Amino acid sequence: MADFLTPTERSALMARVRGRDTRPELTLRKELHSLGLRFRVHRKVSAQLTTSFPPAP
Template sequence: MDKLDANRRSENMSKIRSKNTAPEILLRSLLHRAGYRFRIHRKDLPGTPDIVFPNLRKVIFVHGCFWHQHPDCREGRVPGSRREYWQPKLARNQERDATAIKQLIQQGWNAMTVWECEIEISHEDLLNRIKMFLHPMK
């Protein structure tokens, strides 16, 4: 059962953004301080990746654990109430993510997903993982 009434829940949900989320801005800041330059939200690429490194042909998606159903996270679970609504909705997000990554690969791009919970844990470890993704031989 939802702890909020319908109007309050609607107000909360209307404030959720798909671009320029706090985790995305934090990751962009980390990358910029590390000397990386990139583009954001390239609409001409499948899935409109959050961070794009055009010269390297690599993209990073910053996914919210709930909205994209992170399997290794407590937040990545279907709510107990209104499951008949949430399950198909969240499954569509996962299908859309998989399709976008498949299309990017077919176009010669490499994609990486960074989960919201990963950004909150260790910035140094995350930055090292991204460096390995961007420059695998270094």
């Protein structure tokens, strides 16, 4: 598949792509927090998780 964008246009487009803190992600975190759930965000784990719940004490 040929790229129909110039390298400059492709760079500008890719610069707008967000990997974290997207609107749906922020909405979900806000709702979880309002329900009293506490969690870690962007924790380094083996899977590609953005939100994880720490073990209970």
